[in-house]
Amino acid sequence: MQAKRTKRAYDASRRHASAEERRGRILQTARNLFGQYGYGATSIERIAGEAGVAVPTVYAIYRSKRALLFALLDQADARADVAGLLRDLNAAAGNPRKQLRRLVSFTCRFCAQAGDIVDIARGAGSTNEDLLALWQEGEDRRLRGQKPLADAWDRSGALRKNINAKEALDILWAMTGADHYRLFVVDRKWSAARYEVWLENTLARLLLR
DSSP: OHHHHHHHHHHHHHHHHHHHHHHHHHHHHHHHHHHHHOTTTOOHHHHHHHHTSOHHHHHHHHSSHHHHHHHHHHHHHHHHTHHHHHHHHHHTTTOHHHHHHHHHHHHHHHHHHHHHHHHHHHHHHTTOHHHHHHHHHHHHHHHHHHHHHHHHHHHTTOBOTTOOHHHHHHHHHHHTSHHHHIIIIIISOOOHHHHHHHHHHHHHHHHBO
């Protein structure tokens, strides 16, 4: 009896690993095809074919192409470690330069890992109202997430004399966006390391005493 229980546990573990591998393969295939052909021009049927799975399998796991894009965005957030950023910012409370360094490091890591997904989501939003709303909500969420930093720096007197909290937030939000990273690293071929150092130092000069 014990041997049978062990075999069932092993089989369940193997099935789970196989399912996770299949989910990951579908996601990566969708990411590649969205990037190569565009969101609108990529069908579920093509994703399934390239991933080596049946079309009903893709629908069973993700339900729709829109849900596939959402899953890619969620995966990007998890890999960049949003929760870790919040912990780092809280741990560095009272040290604006250190908080800025943590935010810039996260921004560069996220853009390096997921810049293509951000571009896909934004491009898809140009023809899909739901995805446009998703893009706008993501940018609004980023703005809301950075507001406590700008407010805290303003209260503590860390901001330059000619900058108030709203202006600081606008500058921080604009310069830590994916567009800014793309212009320097992708278009102008800066190394990611060079850009990260430059962005931190530039923001520090613009915002902090």
